[in-house]
Amino acid sequence: MIPTSRRGLLAASLAAAAAGTARGAAAQARPTSFTVISHRVHQQVLTEGQAGDVLNAWRERNNASLDWVTLDLNAIHDRIFREARLSSSNVTMAYVLNTRAVPSTFSMFEPLDPYQQRDPIEDFDDFSQGMVSAFSNNGQRYGVPVRHSVNCLHYNEAYLQERGLDRPPQIIDELVDYARRLTFTRADGTQVFGWGIQADNYSDVVAIARACGGDLITEDMRCVADQPGMVRALEIIRQLYQDGLMPRNITAMKQNDMITAVQNGQIAMHNFPFGRTVLFNNPRSSRFPGRFKTTYCMTSREQRERGELIATAEFWCMMIPRNARAKDMAWSLIKEISSKENTIRAAMNGNQPARVSAYADPRLLASVPYAEQEARSLQQSRVPMPAFDRSAEAKDIFVEEMQAAMLGMRTPQAAGANMARRIRPLLPRT
Amino acid sequence: MRERWPQRLLRALVVLLVVAWSGGPVALIVLSSFKPTPEIFSFPPSVVFEPTLEHYRTLVEKWPDFFATLANSAIIAVLATLLTVAASVLAGYVYSRYRGTAIAASALFMVAIRLLPPIVIILPLFPATSLLGVNDTYAVLVMLYATFFVSIGSMVLKTYIDGIPTELDEAARIDGAGELQILLRLIMPLAAPGMVAAAVFVFVYSWNEYLFAFVFTTTEAKTAPIVISEMMGSLTGVDWGLLFAAATTQLVPVTLFVIALQRFLVAGLTAGSVKG
Amino acid sequence: MRRFGLPQLLMLAPAQLLLVAFIAIPSVYVFWLSFTESSYGKEAVFVGLANYAGIWEDDAFWRALRNTLLVINVIVYGELLLSLALAAVFVQGIPFRGLVLAIILMPYAISEVVAVVMWKYMLDPNIGSIARALAALGLPDFAWATNPTHGLVLVCIISIWLHLPFTFIIVYAAMLAVPKELYEAAKIDGANGWQRFRHITVPGILGAVLVALIFRYILSFRLFSEVWLLTAGGPARQTEVLAVYLYKQAFTYANFGMGAATGWIMVVISGLVAAVYVVLLQRKGFRRDA
Numbered sequence: 001m002i003p004t005s006r007r008g009l010l011a012a013s014l015a016a017a018a019a020g021t022a023r024g025a026a027a028q029a030r031p032t033s034f035t036v037i038s039h040r041v042h043q044q045v046l047t048e049g050q051a052g053d054v055l056n057a058w059r060e061r062n063n064a065s066l067d068w069v070t071l072d073l074n075a076i077h078d079r080i081f082r083e084a085r086l087s088s089s090n091v092t093m094a095y096v097l098n099t100r101a102v103p104s105t106f107s108m109f110e111p112l113d114p115y116q117q118r119d120p121i122e123d124f125d126d127f128s129q130g131m132v133s134a135f136s137n138n139g140q141r142y143g144v145p146v147r148h149s150v151n152c153l154h155y156n157e158a159y160l161q162e163r164g165l166d167r168p169p170q171i172i173d174e175l176v177d178y179a180r181r182l183t184f185t186r187a188d189g190t191q192v193f194g195w196g197i198q199a200d201n202y203s204d205v206v207a208i209a210r211a212c213g214g215d216l217i218t219e220d221m222r223c224v225a226d227q228p229g230m231v232r233a234l235e236i237i238r239q240l241y242q243d244g245l246m247p248r249n250i251t252a253m254k255q256n257d258m259i260t261a262v263q264n265g266q267i268a269m270h271n272f273p274f275g276r277t278v279l280f281n282n283p284r285s286s287r288f289p290g291r292f293k294t295t296y297c298m299t300s301r302e303q304r305e306r307g308e309l310i311a312t313a314e315f316w317c318m319m320i321p322r323n324a325r326a327k328d329m330a331w332s333l334i335k336e337i338s339s340k341e342n343t344i345r346a347a348m349n350g351n352q353p354a355r356v357s358a359y360a361d362p363r364l365l366a367s368v369p370y371a372e373q374e375a376r377s378l379q380q381s382r383v384p385m386p387a388f389d390r391s392a393e394a395k396d397i398f399v400e401e402m403q404a405a406m407l408g409m410r411t412p413q414a415a416g417a418n419m420a421r422r423i424r425p426l427l428p429r430t
Numbered sequence: 431m432r433e434r435w436p437q438r439l440l441r442a443l444v445v446l447l448v449v450a451w452s453g454g455p456v457a458l459i460v461l462s463s464f465k466p467t468p469e470i471f472s473f474p475p476s477v478v479f480e481p482t483l484e485h486y487r488t489l490v491e492k493w494p495d496f497f498a499t500l501a502n503s504a505i506i507a508v509l510a511t512l513l514t515v516a517a518s519v520l521a522g523y524v525y526s527r528y529r530g531t532a533i534a535a536s537a538l539f540m541v542a543i544r545l546l547p548p549i550v551i552i553l554p555l556f557p558a559t560s561l562l563g564v565n566d567t568y569a570v571l572v573m574l575y576a577t578f579f580v581s582i583g584s585m586v587l588k589t590y591i592d593g594i595p596t597e598l599d600e601a602a603r604i605d606g607a608g609e610l611q612i613l614l615r616l617i618m619p620l621a622a623p624g625m626v627a628a629a630v631f632v633f634v635y636s637w638n639e640y641l642f643a644f645v646f647t648t649t650e651a652k653t654a655p656i657v658i659s660e661m662m663g664s665l666t667g668v669d670w671g672l673l674f675a676a677a678t679t680q681l682v683p684v685t686l687f688v689i690a691l692q693r694f695l696v697a698g699l700t701a702g703s704v705k706g
Numbered sequence: 707m708r709r710f711g712l713p714q715l716l717m718l719a720p721a722q723l724l725l726v727a728f729i730a731i732p733s734v735y736v737f738w739l740s741f742t743e744s745s746y747g748k749e750a751v752f753v754g755l756a757n758y759a760g761i762w763e764d765d766a767f768w769r770a771l772r773n774t775l776l777v778i779n780v781i782v783y784g785e786l787l788l789s790l791a792l793a794a795v796f797v798q799g800i801p802f803r804g805l806v807l808a809i810i811l812m813p814y815a816i817s818e819v820v821a822v823v824m825w826k827y828m829l830d831p832n833i834g835s836i837a838r839a840l841a842a843l844g845l846p847d848f849a850w851a852t853n854p855t856h857g858l859v860l861v862c863i864i865s866i867w868l869h870l871p872f873t874f875i876i877v878y879a880a881m882l883a884v885p886k887e888l889y890e891a892a893k894i895d896g897a898n899g900w901q902r903f904r905h906i907t908v909p910g911i912l913g914a915v916l917v918a919l920i921f922r923y924i925l926s927f928r929l930f931s932e933v934w935l936l937t938a939g940g941p942a943r944q945t946e947v948l949a950v951y952l953y954k955q956a957f958t959y960a961n962f963g964m965g966a967a968t969g970w971i972m973v974v975i976s977g978l979v980a981a982v983y984v985v986l987l988q989r990k991g992f993r994r995d996a
Contacts, residue, residue, distance in 0.1 A: 035648075040660075069648050072660060078957055079648075081746040086560045107747040200940065248831050249851030251941035260668050264471070264833075285669070389745075392959050396943070403942040407852055444795050445806055451867070453809040455824045456816065458835070475835045517720040524717050528710040536718055541920065541984055543729050545976045546736075547928040547949055550969030553962055554735035555728070577728040580721045585917055609713050631872075638817035640931060655817045662823060670827070677820040684815040689808040696807070699879030699914070 031065040034329055037080050038095040040070040041350075042147065042316070046337065049349025050367060058336040064329065073097070084108035084321040093330040095316050096143060098134050103428075104389045110320040111140045115331045121338045126355045128315075128378065134387065135317045143317025144334050145354035149273030150313040150377045151207065151297060152370070154280060158291040159192065159268045168269070172211035172298045175236060179245040182268035195240055196258055196267040199250045199406070202398045203312050203384040204271050209233035210310050211299050216398060216419075217385050221427050225398070225419035234405045234412035241406045251403055263287065271297055271312075274374045275352055294370045296377065313381035315354065390426040397422045456681070463674035470670050485675035496657045496676060503653040504683075506568050507636035510575035514583050514632040515625050517576065522587025522624075523613055527596070537588075540581045548578065552645050559646060566648040574642050579632040586631070590624025590698060591617060627698025630691050637684045654680045733973075739966035746960050757967035766943055767968070770951040771975070773858060777947060778926040778979075780862045782919060785873040788866070793878040794903070814871035818931035825864050826936065850937070854944035857937045861945065864932050869925075873918050880914035881907060913987075920983045927976040948972050 036043075046054045059065060069091075071079060077100040083089045085108065116124065124132075127145050135143030155168045159182055169178040179194030186192055197204035206216050214229010224230065240246050247253060247261065259279060261267045263286040279285065280292035297310045318337065320330040336342060344361050347353040352374070358364055359375035368374075385391060398419055405415035462470050464481040489496060525537055556565075564570040598620075599612050607615070618625070643653040658680060661673050688695070740757055744750035761767045792810075800806060813821070828836045829850060840848060850860040888906045897905070930949035933939060939946035939954075946954075948968065956965025 067649060070660075074958075075644070081960070082556055082645075085746060086557055104745065104747045200938065248847065248849060252826075252851030252857075252937055256662070256668050390959070396954065396958070399940075400942045403940060407941055409942060441795050441798070441800060444792070445800050448792060449806060449809050452811075452813055452870070455821075455828065455867070456812050458828065459820070459824055471833045474839070517724065520717040521721040524710065524714045528714050530710050532715070533710055533718075536722060538984065540721070540725065541924075541980075542977065543725050543733075544924050545927075545973045545980065546729055546733050547952065547969055547972050549928070549930065549949060549952055550736050550956070550966060550972075551729060551732045553739060553956060553966060554732040558732070573724065574728060577724040580724055582921055584721055585921075589914070589917070609717075613717075634815055638815075638819075640817065640819055655819050658817070659819050662819070673823060677823065681816055681820060685812055688811050688815045692804075692807055692811055695811075695875060696879050696882065699876055700883045 031059070031063045032326075033065045033067045034092040034326060034333070035067045035069060035090045036093050036095075036333075037069045037071065037076060037083075037091055039073065039076060039316075042095050043068040043070055045147075045346045045349040045351035047349075051345035051348040054342050054345045054349070055333075055336065058333065062329070062332065066333075080321070081105060081108065084323060086323060088325060089321055089323045090325070091321055092324050092326050093333055094319050094321060095146065096135075096319050098131070098315050098317070098383060099385070099387055099391060099395075101135055101143065101317065101319075102387045102389045102391060103137055106137045106142050108322055109142050110322055110324070110327060110330075111142060112144065112320070112331075113141055116141070119331065119335065121335050122340060123355075123357075126340070126357050127338075128354055128356060130381070130383075131315045131317070131354055134315075134383065135319075143319045144338055146316050146318050146337060146351075148313055148315035148352050148354055148378065148381075149275065150311050150352070150374060150381045151203065151271045152274050152294045152311070152373065152377060153269060153297050154262065154272050154277060154292055154294055155269045156262075156265065156267075156288055156291060157293050158288055159265070168293070168295045169298055170296075171301050171304055172208060172236075173301070175208075175298060176239055176243075176245070178269065179240055180243065183245045186265070190265060192266060192268055193247050194245045194268050196246055196253075196261065196270040197237065197250070198253075198255055198258060199403060200254065200399055202395060202402070203314070205233055205237060205398075205402055206384040207271055207297055207310055207312050208236055210312075211297070211303065212236075213300060217394070217423070217427070219382075219386060221386060221388065223394075223420050223423040223427060225401075225423065226416045226421075230419070231412050231416040234402065234415055237402065237406050238408065238412055242408060251407070262292075273352070274370050274377070275350060277370060278350065294373060296373065309377055309380040311377035311381040312384040313378070314383060388426075388428050394423045394426050397426075456685075459674050459681075460678050463671065463678040465671070467671050470674075485669075485671035486679075488669070488672050489675045489679070492672075493657065493661070493676070495652075496654065496679075499652045499654045499657050500680065502568070502651055503637055503655075503680075506571045506575070506651070506653060507633050509568060509572045510579075510636040511629045511633045513572060513576040514579050515629050517580050518583030518587050518628050519618060519621065519625055520613070521580070521584040522589075522591055522621075523617055525584065525588040526591035527599070537584075540584060544578075544581050548641060552641075556645060565646055566650045568651050570646050571636075571639075571642060571651060571653070574646070575632065575636040575639060579628075579635055582631060583628040586628045586699065587621060587624050590621050590627075594620050623694045623698035625698070626691055626694035630688060630695050634684060634688065736966045736969055739962055740970050741967075742963045744962040750963070753963065757963045758971075760964060761967055761971065766946060767951060769944070770946045770948045773945060774927065774929070774947045774949075777858055777862055777865075777929065778923065781865045781869070781926050781929075782922045784862065784866050785870050785922065786877070786915070786919065788870060789874040789877040792874055793881045794907075796878055797881045810874060811871045813867050814869075816868065818868065819935065821864055821868050822932060822935040825860065825867075829860065852941055854941065857941075857945040861929070861932050861936060861947075864936070865926065865929065868932075869922065873922060876914050876918040877911060880911035884910035916983055916987045920980055920987060923980050923983065924976060927972065927979065948975075 055066065077096065080091065080094045080096065083091050121144065128148070131145035131148065132141060135141065135145070153168060160168065163181050163184065165178065165181060169175055175195065182192065182194035184192050202216060209215055209230040209232070212229040212232040214227050214233065215224050216230060217223050241250065247266065253261070258267070258270065259276065262270055262280055265287050274294055277292055277294050281289050283289035299308060299310050303310070318334045320327055324330055337346070340355065340357065343353045343355045343358050344364055347358055347364050348367050353359070359371055365371050385394070401410070401415040401419045404410040405412045410418070458475065463485055464483070465476070465479050466482050466484065469476050469479050525533065559565050559570050594617065598616060602612050602616055638655055640655045640659065643656055647653065647656070658673070658676050661676055662668060739750065741752055741754060742750040743753045743756070796803070828834045829848060831837045831847065837848060848856055850856040884907060889902055892902045892906055928949045929947050930953065933945060933947050933950050934953070937945045939950045952965050952968040952972065955961050955968055
C-alpha cells in the first residue's frame, strides 16, 4: 500500500505535468482548485480581519481557487499522513505542527531546498532558525515556518485587584500562594480557581519544571524527568490540585474547555499563547472583556536576575506532500504566504508571524498590544519537547504519570522516576 | 384489568421516571438552544425565558456549510437505507424459508464477521477506496453503512418473515408463481412493517455515524456530525448556544422520523416473534 | 422447509458481497499487518509475534480489557433488566402510550457526539445542572473526571441512555407477541405473576432477547465514542477500553502493527463472549429441521 518512492515520484510528476498543460490550455476557464489542509485559524488569518484577504492577488494571477479543508489538531495530522501515504493525492499543501513533524514522516514530503534555489522566498534567514531546523533532516529543509504560538501568563486583572494583589506572579515560588489567594467564591456563587493547566498535555507542566531548573526531555534527547526540577514541578501541581486551587475535573478539560472557563471567570491565571488574549477580552464571549492581561511566564529567582525567560512555543510549517499533483503551485502558494508583506498582513489578521522582522513593523506594533513581549519571548523560546519518532507515546506516558501524581495515585518522586524509566527506551539513540 | 391504587401509582411513577430519563436531556438541549447565552449557564436551569433565535442566526451566518452537510447526511442515509433494506429482505427471506448447511454457515458468517471492530478496518480500507477514487463521495459511506447494518437488517427480517405462514407461499407456488414473484408480490407487502423497522435502524445509524464519515470524507460528502464535533473542538472556546442550536437542528428531523414510524417499528419487530 | 438452490444463493449475494468486500477482505490484510511493524513513512517489516507479545506485556492493555468486560456487562445486562421491567409495565397498558413510547425512543435518534456533549454539560461540576443539584442536596461529588470508577459509571450511564431504546423496543415487541390467551389460561390454572413471567413470558421472548443480546454485546464491545469524547481514557489511562487502546496504538502512535494485533485480539475475545449466545440462537433458529 505504500508507494515505492520512485514510482510514486514518477506518477506524481506525470500528473503535475499533465495538470500544467491542462492549465495552460484553459487559461481563462474556471479557476483550478487546490486543496489545502489546515486548522481553521490558518485559513482565517489569510482571509478575514483588518488586512482583508491576503491571497486575492495570488488567486487572480494564477486563476486558482483554494479549497480549505480545516480540521482540528489531531485530525489534521491523521488526514495528512494518511493522504501522504497514497500513490497520489489531491492535497496540494498542508500545515503541520512541529510535534507531529517527526523524522520518519519527512520521507512523505518534498525536500524544499531545490525549490528555494529555483524560485527563492525573499530573505529566508529572517525566519526563526529554530523553527526551520525543527523541520529539517540531514541538512535538508522540509517545511517553511508560518505560525508560532509562544506561551505567556494570562491573568484576570479584575480578580487580582479584588484579592488585593497589585502585580502578577513573577517567580515560581509565588505560584501556590497566588493561586490560593485567587481561589474564592464570587458573590454570584461562581467558584473561581487560582490556576489552570492543560492536564492532557505536557507544555504547562514543562514550563513549571523549567522554572524549577529542570525539564522533561532535553534538546540532546535525554529524559530528565526523575531529576529534582520535574519532581518539584509535579509536587507543585499536586499541591495545587489537592488544595483545590485548580478545577476538580481538570483531567477531562480540553483546551477549549479551559478557554471557556477562563472567559467565564472560573480560572484566574493560565499559561496560553499570547494570541488568546484577544479571545479572553472579546466582549461577545468573555465576562471580563478588557480585563485580561499578559505577562511573562514565571521563572526561578536566579533566572529572573539573569534576565532569562521561560517561553515554551509550538509552531506550524507549510509542507508539500511528496505525492501532491501540483507541487509547483504549492511552492508558489507557500512563497506568496511567506513574503514579508503578506506575513505582516496575516499577522494583522491575528497570525503570530514566524519572521523575526515582522515584530519591528509599525503596523503590527500598533495593532497588537503584546507585540513587544511576544517578540522578546519568541527570541528565548524553546519547544516543550523535541520531536522524535515515538514522541506521541512519550507524551501519553508523561500525561499518565503526571495525572497520577496530581490525583495522588503516586508520589511525585515515583511518577518522575516512572516517566524517566518508560520514556528512555523510546528516545532515538544518538 | 382491575387493580389496586398502589399498583397504579407505581406504574405512573415508572412512566414519569422514564420520561424524565429519556426526554429530560433532550429537552434541555432543545430549550437551551433558544436561550440567550447567559441563561444557558444559570442554575437552577431557567424554564421561563425570552426565547431568542440568535444561536440559529449565528449558525446560518458562521457555519453555512452545516446545512450542506445536513443535506449530505440525508442523501447518504436514504441511499444506505434503501440498499440495506433491499439486501436484507432478500437475505432474510432465504434465511426464513430455506435450510441447509450453506445457509446456516452464511448466517453465522453474517454475525461473526461483525466481531471485527470497524476502526481497524480503516487501516486497509482507506488506501483501497482512495485507489478506486471513491473517497469523499456518497458511494463509499452508503456502502459502508449498508455493510455494517445488513447483518442486523437480515436478522430482523428473517424473524419477521418467519411470522408469515409458509402456507401462503406454498399456495402461490402451486399457482405457478416464481421465487421473485413470491418475494415481490407476497412477502414484501406482508413484511412491510419489518422492512420499516430495519429501515429505521439503518437510517438512524447512517444519520449519526461519526467515525467513517470522519475518515472517508473531506468536503464534498461531509456529514453533519462531523461539523458538530468541529464546533466542539473550536479553539475559540465552546459556543454552547451555537452547539445546542446545531445539535437541535440535527436531531429534530431524525427524531420526528423515528416518532412517525414508531408504530411500524413496534409492529415490525412484534409479528415475527409469533412463532416463538 | 425447502432445499436451497442457485437462485437462493444469488439472493444472499448482495448482503454477503458487502460483508466480504468491506469487512472480510480488509480483515485478512489486517491479519497480515498484525505481524508487521508499520508506520507512516515506513515500509511494513515482518516481525512475527512481536506485536502480540508487546500487547501481552502492556499493563494498559490488561486494564483496558478489564474495563471493557466490566462496562459491557453492566451496559448489556443493565439495559436488559431495565427493558424487561419497563416492557412489563408497558404491556399492561399505560396512559399516553404513543407519546411515552416516542419519548423513550428519542435517545436512539441522538448521535453519540451530541449525547456526550449533553451529559458532560449536565454534569460539569461548575455549570452543570445535575452536578449542582447534587451539590445543593449535600450529596458527595460525582467526580467522573478524576475518579476512574465514577468515570466508568458515567460511561455506563451514557451508553445505557443511548441504547436502552434499542433493547427496549425489541423486548417490548417480543412481549406484545406473546399470545394473551396463554396468560388467561395460566391465570385460570392459578399461576401467580412470577410464575406467569417465568413460564410464559420468558420462553416467549427468549429468541428476541438473544438477538438483542448478541448485537448489543458485539456493538458495545467496541465501545469507543462515549469514552473517547468523555474522558479519552483518563485520568492516567485508568478508564481506557479496548477500542480506545486500539485507536491510540494505530492512530495516535501510528503503530499500525500493534493496532491491527489489538483488532484481532478483540475479534477473538468478543467472539468468545458472543459465542455462547450465537450457539443458543443457532439452536433456536437455524438448525436443520429435526
